[in-house]
Amino acid sequence: MSTSKKWFLGLLPVVLLALMIVGLFSGIDRLIPRANIPLEEISFDRVWVVEGKILAKVTNTGADPVTIAQVTVNDAMWNADVSKSELGRFDQSDITIPFHWVEGEPYVVTLVTSTGAKFTGEIAAAMEVSQATPATFGLYALIGLFVGVIPVLLGMLWKPFVAKLGGKSYTFVLAVTIGLLIFLGVDSLNEAFELADQIPGAFQGVGIILLGGLGSFLILSAISSYTEARQGDPASYQAKLTVAYLVALGIGIHNLGEGLAIGAAFTLGNVAMGAFLIMGFTLHNITEGLAIVAPVAREKTKGSNLFIHLLILGAMGGVPAILGTWIGGFVYSPIWSLIFLSIGAGAIFQVVIQVFRLERSESNRATFLTPVGVAGLLTGIVVMYITALFVTV
Amino acid sequence: MNKDKQNGSDETFSSFFSRRKFLKAGIGGALGIAGMATWLFPKWIRGEDHMADASNPHDHSNHGGSGMDQVHSMNKKASANAYQSAQQALTTFDYGKVSKLPDGRTLREYTMLAQDNEIEVAPGVFYPAWTYNGTAPGPTIRATEGDLLRIKFDNGSAHPHTIHFHGIHPGNMDGSFEIVQPGKSFTYEFTAEPFGLHLYHCHSMPLKKHIEKGLYGAFIIDPKEPRKKMKELVMVMNAFDTDFDGENEFYTVNGLANAFLDHPIQLKVGEEVRIYLVNVTEFDLINSFHLHGNMFKLYRTGTSLTHYEITDTVMLCQGERSVLEFSYKFPGKYMFHAHQSEFAELGWMGLFEVTE
Numbered sequence: 100m101s102t103s104k105k106w107f108l109g110l111l112p113v114v115l116l117a118l119m120i121v122g123l124f125s126g127i128d129r130l131i132p133r134a135n136i137p138l139e140e141i142s143f144d145r146v147w148v149v150e151g152k153i154l155a156k157v158t159n160t161g162a163d164p165v166t167i168a169q170v171t172v173n174d175a176m177w178n179a180d181v182s183k184s185e186l187g188r189f190d191q192s193d194i195t196i197p198f199h200w201v202e203g204e205p206y207v208v209t210l211v212t213s214t215g216a217k218f219t220g221e222i223a224a225a226m227e228v229s230q231a232t233p234a235t236f237g238l239y240a241l242i243g244l245f246v247g248v249i250p251v252l253l254g255m256l257w258k259p260f261v262a263k264l265g266g267k268s269y270t271f272v273l274a275v276t277i278g279l280l281i282f283l284g285v286d287s288l289n290e291a292f293e294l295a296d297q298i299p300g301a302f303q304g305v306g307i308i309l310l311g312g313l314g315s316f317l318i319l320s321a322i323s324s325y326t327e328a329r330q331g332d333p334a335s336y337q338a339k340l341t342v343a344y345l346v347a348l349g350i351g352i353h354n355l356g357e358g359l360a361i362g363a364a365f366t367l368g369n370v371a372m373g374a375f376l377i378m379g380f381t382l383h384n385i386t387e388g389l390a391i392v393a394p395v396a397r398e399k400t401k402g403s404n405l406f407i408h409l410l411i412l413g414a415m416g417g418v419p420a421i422l423g424t425w426i427g428g429f430v431y432s433p434i435w436s437l438i439f440l441s442i443g444a445g446a447i448f449q450v451v452i453q454v455f456r457l458e459r460s461e462s463n464r465a466t467f468l469t470p471v472g473v474a475g476l477l478t479g480i481v482v483m484y485i486t487a488l489f490v491t492v
Numbered sequence: 493m494n495k496d497k498q499n500g501s502d503e504t505f506s507s508f509f510s511r512r513k514f515l516k517a518g519i520g521g522a523l524g525i526a527g528m529a530t531w532l533f534p535k536w537i538r539g540e541d542h543m544a545d546a547s548n549p550h551d552h553s554n555h556g557g558s559g560m561d562q563v564h565s566m567n568k569k570a571s572a573n574a575y576q577s578a579q580q581a582l583t584t585f586d587y588g589k590v591s592k593l594p595d596g597r598t599l600r601e602y603t604m605l606a607q608d609n610e611i612e613v614a615p616g617v618f619y620p621a622w623t624y625n626g627t628a629p630g631p632t633i634r635a636t637e638g639d640l641l642r643i644k645f646d647n648g649s650a651h652p653h654t655i656h657f658h659g660i661h662p663g664n665m666d667g668s669f670e671i672v673q674p675g676k677s678f679t680y681e682f683t684a685e686p687f688g689l690h691l692y693h694c695h696s697m698p699l700k701k702h703i704e705k706g707l708y709g710a711f712i713i714d715p716k717e718p719r720k721k722m723k724e725l726v727m728v729m730n731a732f733d734t735d736f737d738g739e740n741e742f743y744t745v746n747g748l749a750n751a752f753l754d755h756p757i758q759l760k761v762g763e764e765v766r767i768y769l770v771n772v773t774e775f776d777l778i779n780s781f782h783l784h785g786n787m788f789k790l791y792r793t794g795t796s797l798t799h800y801e802i803t804d805t806v807m808l809c810q811g812e813r814s815v816l817e818f819s820y821k822f823p824g825k826y827m828f829h830a831h832q833s834e835f836a837e838l839g840w841m842g843l844f845e846v847t848e
Contacts, residue, residue, distance in 0.1 A: 168568075168616030175837030176614070176742075176749065211741060215617050215734020 138162040139212055142299040143220030146208055148200050149227060155194040155208050155220050159186035160299035166213040172196060173207055200225045231429045239362055239424040246361060246380040247354045247420020252413045254388015261396035271475040273458045274467055276390040278479020280451045283353060287444035294437045302434055311441025319345060319449040340408060342394040342453045347415040349446030350387045356439035358423020382486045391416050394457050570748055574612035577627045578751035582725050585634040598639040606649040613732040614742045614749035614839055621706035622649055628706025628747045629728035636714045637687040643680040647672045656695035657711055660685045668695045687715040689794035689813045691770050704733055704774035712768055722764040729771045729779045740775055742839040749839025756843035761823050767816040771808035780807040782831040788818035805831050820846040
């Protein structure tokens with residue numbers, strides 16, 4: 100087959116499709132009447148209060164343009180500053196409502212469009228949110244430090260202990276790591292699906308999960324087979340270090356997602372639950388440090404650059420939590436949470452496969468399906484289950 | 493205000509672990525999360541609610557604040573057309589085409605056209621109304637007791653309608669059973685009685701839909717010996733369910749939310765005013781009228797020339813109406829509104845501006 104013929108056959112359906120679309124919008128569309136009912140939909144991205152004001156950020160997530168005509172607060176027409184009242188699809192608007200709100204009381208902000216449709220955003224209990232100041236940046240960094248960096252580094256201190264373990268004990272530790280990671284992955288995925296249900300349909304939450312989750316899984320898989328092909332021996336120092344980096348990357352993205360949610364919680368003025376919740380996360384995330392360090396636990400730090408690598412690994416795993424609290428605290432949107440949760444889930448599942456292959460290369464057989472391996476795996480899940488109790492009620 | 497904000501965040505930082513903040517945030521914050529959460533947060537964060545329930549909800553403080561908010565004011569004004577329509581309903585009376593019958597009685601002939609018409613019911617909010625002569629409320633029909641009324645009704649709407657007048661008339665002129673199909677006509681003919689303030693509305697089924705859509709208006713029958721000459725105003729209390737969920741979004745007099753708040757009605761000190769007040773509000777059981785800084789003489793249904801009481805608030809069921817008479821002793825701005833605060837804040841509020 101000649102090249103031109105190949106291209107012709109390849110492009111033919113595309114050209115015909117283009118012709119069909121042109122035809123559809125230049126006459127045929129008149130044969131297919133569109134219901135004369137506006138499909139309006141305004142989603143509240145966020146509603147919050149500051150001193151003397153109720154604020155809201157909204158998006159037109161419907162199929163048609165909308166015009167915001169009136170704003171009511173708790174069923175009373177109210178003066179409001181609307182940054183943009185005529186919204187095209189996916190246009191955003193900021194609503195600023197001067198209001199003497201009462202702390203702890205619920206508020207319902209309703210937008211009435213020019214066609215009389217109503218869309219409502221709720222504040223279950225009004226609480227002042229913190230503004231982006233150096234002080235709050237510092238506070239959020241501190242939270243991120245406690246939630247991400249400290250537990251990861253603490254967990255990595257198990258390295259010398261794990262290094263002393265031989266044979267079955269080491270298999271056990273790696274199996275525990277896999278158990279931890281599976282728990283984290285399933286948990287992220289579950290959260291992602293819950294979130295996907297709640298965001299406006301136009302954002303296609305499940306599509307984001309598929310793209311983010313499967314995308315990160317496949318991209319990391321491609322990276323690791325590329326590096327493996329170059330490094331040859333899967334049991335080499337370089338290969339193990341690569342696995343550790345992949346684990347750190349996966350956990351880092353997961354912690355970013357976690358940080359987002361925590362930052363957003365604090366933004367709502369929920370400072371009180373902080374100390375208790377932070378303790379829970381520290382406990383929960385200490386296991387992540389173990390997961391990062393396990394692949395390279397037996398490598399010597401002396402005479403190599405491993406120590407520096409360990410610091411970088413720790414930072415990769417933990418620091419994103421700080422970034423997450425900042426993003427979550429000041430520019431939170433559930434869409435971002437969903438994106439990072441999905442990417443994190445994909446990355447973690449990829450890492451599970453990496454650790455699995457690492458162990459097999461060490462012993463030349465699949466030892467995870469031995470009693471020791473299974474015990475380790477279940478132990479990992481149980482540990483996560485128990486530490487998760489501190490952050491769940 | 494910036495100063496306040498600054499203080500707020502500093503406090504957040506410095507009292508991060510303080511007991512007071514713990515309680516305070518425990519209540520509001522965690523509840524806040526429970527609410528917003530539904531789409532902001534993963535479950536493990538939401539889990540905090542239960543802890544919050546246990547804490548003590550005592551730290552409620554009133555946020556004083558900007559002082560810049562003009563309560564009850566709206567962010568934009570209605571179109572001139574919408575206001576004109578409300579104003580027209582306030583001060584315009586349709587006396588019909590007047591002629592004398594051979595027996596000396598007065599004949600008044602009116603024409604009414606049912607029309608589907610989009611009207612502005614609150615600034616920027618448009619409602620697909622069913623109207624008599626293009627507006628909701630329709631024209632105020634006015635006659636004198638004993639006149640013969642001939643009302644030609646043309647149905648230009650896409651739906652079957654009637655006109656049902658309150659008052660005394662034969663059963664076949666009642667507009668209940670003689671349904672007028674789209675494109676058809678019907679002429680109602682009866683003698684105007686008794687004197688008083690009445691109303692008319694469509695009586696096609698489903699009745700609720702035909703009334704809430706805007707098919708109503710005031711119907712005044714003057715006594716043969718006219719009432720004292722005064723400045724006369726018609727106020728038809730109605731409401732609109734703009735999203736069709738069986739509850740009203742906006743409450744108005746004469747069809748436009750806050751029409752007379754944005755354009756106060758001008759009066760003079762001592763000027764005598766008579767209001768013909770009709771309630772046709774659908775869905776809500778009652779509506780009311782409350783006058784600031786004054787009392788009015790209340791003539792229930794306007795069927796007696798002796799007032800029923802002197803008051804500043806009157807409550808009316810759907811279909812009830814009253815004539816109110818008053819004059820202002822002092823100059824100033826005086827509100828009038830429904831004394832259901834909810835209705836008042838959803839558009840049923842106006843102002844008299846009284847000058848010397």
